[in-house]
Amino acid sequence: MRDVVIIGIGQTAVGEHWGRSIRDLAAEAVAKARADAGVERVDALYVGNMASGALCGQENLGTLVADATGLLPIEAVKIEAACASGGAAVRAACLAVAGGAHDYAIAVGVEKMTDLLTDGVTSALATAADADYEAGHGVSFVALNAMLMRRYMHEHGVRREDFAPLAVLAHANAAHNPHALYRQPITAEEFAASPVVADPIGILDSAAICDGAAAVLVAPASEARRTRRLPIRIAASTCVTDTVGLAERRDPLVWEAVAAGARRAYALAKVGPGDIDFFEPHDAFTIVSALSLEACGFADRGSALKMAAEGRLARDGDRPICTLGGLKGRGHPVGASGAYQIVEVALQLRGEAGAAQIRGARTGMAQSVGGSGSVAVTHILQV
Amino acid sequence: MRDVVIIGIGQTAVGEHWGRSIRDLAAEAVAKARADAGVERVDALYVGNMASGALCGQENLGTLVADATGLLPIEAVKIEAACASGGAAVRAACLAVAGGAHDYAIAVGVEKMTDLLTDGVTSALATAADADYEAGHGVSFVALNAMLMRRYMHEHGVRREDFAPLAVLAHANAAHNPHALYRQPITAEEFAASPVVADPIGILDSAAICDGAAAVLVAPASEARRTRRLPIRIAASTCVTDTVGLAERRDPLVWEAVAAGARRAYALAKVGPGDIDFFEPHDAFTIVSALSLEACGFADRGSALKMAAEGRLARDGDRPICTLGGLKGRGHPVGASGAYQIVEVALQLRGEAGAAQIRGARTGMAQSVGGSGSVAVTHILQV
Numbered sequence: 001m002r003d004v005v006i007i008g009i010g011q012t013a014v015g016e017h018w019g020r021s022i023r024d025l026a027a028e029a030v031a032k033a034r035a036d037a038g039v040e041r042v043d044a045l046y047v048g049n050m051a052s053g054a055l056c057g058q059e060n061l062g063t064l065v066a067d068a069t070g071l072l073p074i075e076a077v078k079i080e081a082a083c084a085s086g087g088a089a090v091r092a093a094c095l096a097v098a099g100g101a102h103d104y105a106i107a108v109g110v111e112k113m114t115d116l117l118t119d120g121v122t123s124a125l126a127t128a129a130d131a132d133y134e135a136g137h138g139v140s141f142v143a144l145n146a147m148l149m150r151r152y153m154h155e156h157g158v159r160r161e162d163f164a165p166l167a168v169l170a171h172a173n174a175a176h177n178p179h180a181l182y183r184q185p186i187t188a189e190e191f192a193a194s195p196v197v198a199d200p201i202g203i204l205d206s207a208a209i210c211d212g213a214a215a216v217l218v219a220p221a222s223e224a225r226r227t228r229r230l231p232i233r234i235a236a237s238t239c240v241t242d243t244v245g246l247a248e249r250r251d252p253l254v255w256e257a258v259a260a261g262a263r264r265a266y267a268l269a270k271v272g273p274g275d276i277d278f279f280e281p282h283d284a285f286t287i288v289s290a291l292s293l294e295a296c297g298f299a300d301r302g303s304a305l306k307m308a309a310e311g312r313l314a315r316d317g318d319r320p321i322c323t324l325g326g327l328k329g330r331g332h333p334v335g336a337s338g339a340y341q342i343v344e345v346a347l348q349l350r351g352e353a354g355a356a357q358i359r360g361a362r363t364g365m366a367q368s369v370g371g372s373g374s375v376a377v378t379h380i381l382q383v
Numbered sequence: 384m385r386d387v388v389i390i391g392i393g394q395t396a397v398g399e400h401w402g403r404s405i406r407d408l409a410a411e412a413v414a415k416a417r418a419d420a421g422v423e424r425v426d427a428l429y430v431g432n433m434a435s436g437a438l439c440g441q442e443n444l445g446t447l448v449a450d451a452t453g454l455l456p457i458e459a460v461k462i463e464a465a466c467a468s469g470g471a472a473v474r475a476a477c478l479a480v481a482g483g484a485h486d487y488a489i490a491v492g493v494e495k496m497t498d499l500l501t502d503g504v505t506s507a508l509a510t511a512a513d514a515d516y517e518a519g520h521g522v523s524f525v526a527l528n529a530m531l532m533r534r535y536m537h538e539h540g541v542r543r544e545d546f547a548p549l550a551v552l553a554h555a556n557a558a559h560n561p562h563a564l565y566r567q568p569i570t571a572e573e574f575a576a577s578p579v580v581a582d583p584i585g586i587l588d589s590a591a592i593c594d595g596a597a598a599v600l601v602a603p604a605s606e607a608r609r610t611r612r613l614p615i616r617i618a619a620s621t622c623v624t625d626t627v628g629l630a631e632r633r634d635p636l637v638w639e640a641v642a643a644g645a646r647r648a649y650a651l652a653k654v655g656p657g658d659i660d661f662f663e664p665h666d667a668f669t670i671v672s673a674l675s676l677e678a679c680g681f682a683d684r685g686s687a688l689k690m691a692a693e694g695r696l697a698r699d700g701d702r703p704i705c706t707l708g709g710l711k712g713r714g715h716p717v718g719a720s721g722a723y724q725i726v727e728v729a730l731q732l733r734g735e736a737g738a739a740q741i742r743g744a745r746t747g748m749a750q751s752v753g754g755s756g757s758v759a760v761t762h763i764l765q766v
Contacts, residue, residue, distance in 0.1 A: 001483045021515055052510075053436045057518060059510035060465035063624045063758045067631070073643055075622040076758070077471045078463040082443035088460045092475075099482015100384050127435075127442035132404055135440060239458040241446045248450070260456055375446045375459070 001098040005224045005231035006381070008037025008106075008217035009343045014181040014331035017211040022049075022056050022112040023068040029215035029339075030069040030108050037217050038228040043102035045069070045076040048089025048109035049335035050370075052078075054124035056112050065108060075102070081239070082128035083284060085109060086214065086338025087368025087377030091237045093218050103219060109339030110213035121209050125334065128371045130245040142206065142285075144372045146198040148252055149287035153200065155253060156302040160200045163286040164188040165308035167204050170283060170322045173315065174329025176356035177344075181210050181331030205286045207332030214339035216346070232346045235363070236268035236380040244374045255373035258295040262378055265365070266297075269380040273297035276380070277361040278320040278348060280341040282369035283327045292367060293321070315358060323348055324356050338368030342379055349383045384481040388607045388614035389764070391420025391489075391600035392726040397564045397714035400594040405432075405439050405495040406451040412596035412722075413452040413491050420600050421611040426485035428452070428459040431472025431492035432718035433753075435461075437507035439495050448491060458485070464622070465511035466667060468492060469597065469721025470751025470760030474620045476601050486602060492722030493596035504592050508717065511754045513628040525589065525668075527755045529581035531635055532670040536583065538636060539685040543583045546669040547571040548691035550587050553666060553705045556698065557712025559739035560727075564593050564714030588669045590715030597722035599729070615729045618746070619651035619763040627757045638678040638756035645679040645761055648748070652763040656680035659763070660744040661703040661731060663724040665752035666710045675750060676704070698741060706731055707739050721751030725762055732766045 010032025012025050026047065034042065047065050052058045062076035081088035086109025093105035113121055122142075126135035129144055153159065168188055174180035186204060194204040224231035242257035243249055249256070266272055273296060281296075283289040290304035298319055299307045307313060313321045324330060324344040327337050345364035347353045368377045393415025395408050409430065417425065428449050436442045445459035464471035469492025476488035496504055505525075509518035512527055536542065551571055557563035569587060577587040607614035625640035626632055632639075649655055656679060664679075666672040673687035681702055682690045690696060696704045707713060707727040710720050728747035730736045751760045 023515075050442055051436055053434055053507070056514055057506070057510055058514040059433055059463055060512075060627055060754050060757060062464055063754060064513070064627050066624045067626050067628075071624075073623045073625060073640055076464075076624050077475070077622065080442055080461040080463055081445055081459075092460075095479060095482060095484050099478060099484055101478050101482055123440070124436070127440055129443075130447070131439060131441040132406075239460065240456045241449045241454075241459050242456060243450050244443055244447050257456055371443050371446060374443060 002100065003221035004094045004097045004218050004234045005221045006216055006234065006346050007039060007219050007224060007227040007229060007231055008033040009346050010036055011179050011214040011340060011343050012212050013179050014210050014212035014333060016114045022052055022058060022110055023064050025112060025211060025213040026065040026108050026110040027068040029213035030106060033106060033215035033217045036229060039104060042071055042074060042104050042106050044096050044105040045071055045074055046089040046092040046107045047078045048085040048107060048339055049078055049111060050080055050082055050085045051124040051127060055116055081375050081377065082370030083334050084338055084368040084370030084375050084377045085335035088239060090216050090339060090342050090379065091239055091377055094234055094237045097218050097220055103223060106215055106217045107339060108213055108215040109336035111333035111335040112211045113209045113333060114211050133245050140198065142198040142201055144246055145285045145287055146201045148372060149200050152253055152287055152290065158305055161192045162305045163205060164191040166286040166289045167191050167328055169313055170326040170328035173322055173356055174325025176354060177324040177330055180325040180329050181208060182329050201285055207284045207327035210331040210333050212331060212333035212336050214336055214343045216339055216342050230350050230383060232349050233382045234379060235382045236265035238264040238378045241375045242373055244371050246372055253291060255291050255295040258292055258369060258373055258376040261376035262296040265378040265380050271363060275363055276365045277363050278323050278358050280345055280366040281321055282367055283322055284332055288369065320358050323358055324353065338377060341366035341368060345381045349381055385483065386604035387477045387480045387601050387617045388604045389599055389617065389729050390422065390602050390607060390610040390612060390614055391416040392729050393419055394562050394597040394723060394726050395595050396562050397593050397595035397716060399497045405435055405441060405493055406447050408495060408594060408596040409448040409491050409493040410451040412598035413489060416489060416598035416600045419612060422487060425454055425457060425487050425489050427479050427488040428454055428457055429472040429475040429490045430461045431468040431490060431722055432461055432494060433463060433465055433468045434507040434510060438499055464758050464760065465753030466717050467721055467751040467753030467758050467760045468718035471622060473599050473722060473725050473762065474622055474760055477617055477620045480601050480603055486606060487600065489598055489600045490722060491596055491598040492719035494716035494718040495594045496592045496716060497594055516628050525581040525584055527629055528668045528670055529584045531755060532583050535636055535670055535673065541688055544575045545688045546588060547574040549669040549672045550574050550711055552696055553709040553711035556705055556739055557708025559737060560707040560713055563708045563712050564591060565712050584668055590667045590710035593714040593716050595714060595716035595719050597719055597726045599722055599725050613733050613766060615732050616765045617762060618765045619648035621647040621761045624758045625756055627754050629755055636674060638674050641675055641678040641752060641756055641759040644759035648761040648763050654746060658746055659748045660746050661706050661741050663728055663749040664704055665750055666705055667715055703741050706741055707736065721760060724749035724751060728764045732764055
């Protein structure tokens with residue numbers, strides 16, 4: 001299979017885009033990625049999206065975006081892997097190029113969540129859980145993560161307030177990201193005092209409902225010289241699954257798909273966790289960051305919060321995460337987030353992250369997680 | 384890229400499966416395809432599905448089916464291309480194997496439509512149309528096709544009754560398919576007298592809402608000798624898009640994506656339309672069969688109904704279609720239909736189609752169409 005590089009990236013501002021449709025958002029990101037690469041030709045389009053049917057009354061999204069971006073009659077489909085859809089779309093583009101089916105493939109993650117009332121969005125997000133055995137009994141997606149957080153607090157003897165450094169860090173980093181939803185810093189005190197959504201998860205544990213799109217244009221490494229940007233090598237791309245239902249897991253605090261996805265990615269890229277200069281975890285809730293850090297080998301079991309409290313995850317720490325705000329600070333347009341992560345890793349590796357720049361970063365990892373750890377899409381990028 | 388062959392197929396009966404969930408249906412088809420091949424190993428799973436979010440409150444379908452089939456921690460995602468999702472999932476499996484990412488990939492198309500009341504299903508199906516410019520104004524998916532049928536009648540001077548042979552043929556062929564929803568023949572008189580759904584489309588023009596799943600296991604041609612079944616070569620696989628909105632087309636009766644998809648497939652397989660021994664069109668409505676036959680080069684513009692009336696599309700005609708009942712007779716579990724078509728073509732090429740067998744068939748074509756001609760996934764299979 002061929003080596004694949006990212007030659008163009010694009011993103012919309014994350015926010016509440018009341019006046020714009022899902023096709024507009026996707027089209028903006030795609031156009032920006034094409035302009036960034038300076039390449040006209042695109043052979044295939046993979047749209048990462050979780051719930052446009054429920055949220056926007058729109059499926060057939062691959063075709064819709066192909067049309068809106070002027071790419072007809074291009075090959076186009078939608079890829080759904082719950083909250084990991086954005087990462088899965090990038091992986092689909094990589095596979096198409098690596099395997100030789102296409103030379104220029106674009107992945108765009110997009111979600112438009114703010115057109116419905118909150119009840120509708122809560123129902124749409126619950127489709128990432130098990131409809132028969134979880135959501136059907138009234139357990140919302142936040143509630144599932146709340147159970148994980150409660151269990152983590154119980155097993156490791158930590159308090160709700162101990163999760164604060166993760167949220168504080170995400171907001172601090174988002175302040176330097178012009179595309180982020182929340183550019184204002186928060187304090188640990190504000191975190192502790194924030195209203196509870198599903199006990200013990202508070203509003204400041206939770207990545208927000210919002211709209212946005214991010215796009216990644218990939219090509220064979222051999223084509224990279226034709227483009228204007230520093231090519232970013234996709235050193236590893238993996239997709240691994242675990243049970244959808246939490247009750248089916250041997251240990252709900254061991255995220256096996258996340259762990260196996262990271263291990264396979266390390267093997268493909270011939271690196272270990274110590275070689276990852278920075279990490280973009282799927283921090284939909286602070287508990288997800290903690291479990292992901294532990295599953296990926298960045299922290300021992302039960303030690304992720306200590307690592308955060310010690311400042312080791314900050315931009316000047318030994319293992320920066322959420323470098324442009326993560327899902328919490330940038331915002332979490334669900335099916336788009338995995339693509340945003342990869343755009344952000346590429347920005348860091350190009351040295352274009354502005355005030356959020358990680359100095360000397362050569363290897364970054366992005367991990368998009370669907371459901372409560374039920375599917376993990378992991379990418380390691382390098383310059 | 385490697386040559387890809389189908390080594391296993393499986394399908395559930397099409398029907399109203401009140402007592403079974405979407406995961407059960409998909410799992411049955413996957414298990415049957417694996418047993419059919421006599422191969423335990425599967426490396427990746429692609430679930431073709433259009434609207435499980437709206438119809439079943441369930442996304443994260445790749446992971447759910449991976450779990451239900453005992454395939455965890457396999458790579459798994461859902462592929463959505465509206466009504467062409469089943470075909471698109473088979474194409475995704477082909478690409479993964481052809482490109483070398485995986486050796487054994489399984490595609491399963493699945494839809495469970497009968498758990499909702501009709502209004503909910505009508506809304507879910509309308510997500511294949513343009514939400515902003517079509518469905519949002521109250522145009523149902525049947526109504527869009529009704530406009531096409533009315534236009535066809537106007538341009539070509541034909542009557543509603545002239546579409547009867549297509550529906551009569553589908554039911555006649557379905558009588559020989561043990562998995563079909565409608566195994567009873569119908570007459571042209573019954574067709575003409577059938578209630579109107581959206582004028583001029585009657586209930587006997589329309590493929591029915593129902594539940595079902597069909598699976599296709601593919602592998603490199605070099606692996607075929609390890610399996611117990613006659614390998615079916617995938618000589619061509621294409622995916623082509625056109626506008627979602629009908630109003631955007633230069634000529635709504637020229638289905639450009641369908642035509643281009645067929646042309647590309649002929650070129651890949653090094654055949655012409657005259658070499659296709661039988662054809663499985665996306666006969667969601669009789670008008671779709673007519674437009675598809677014309678777009679694919681099997682009939683001149685405006686002549687498809689004449690071809691049907693002359694008996695040329697029957698099992699003993701020169702161009703058999705819908706050989707096991709098509710969408711009309713077998714039933715149309717939307718995201719599954721494209722996979723059913725490929726299972727049926729494989730059955731014919733293996734000589735396992737029973738009383739529906741096309742004698743001496745060596746080359747068959749299946750075409751899965753999403754929206755009203757907005758995305759076409761075409762496969763040519765050969766022995």
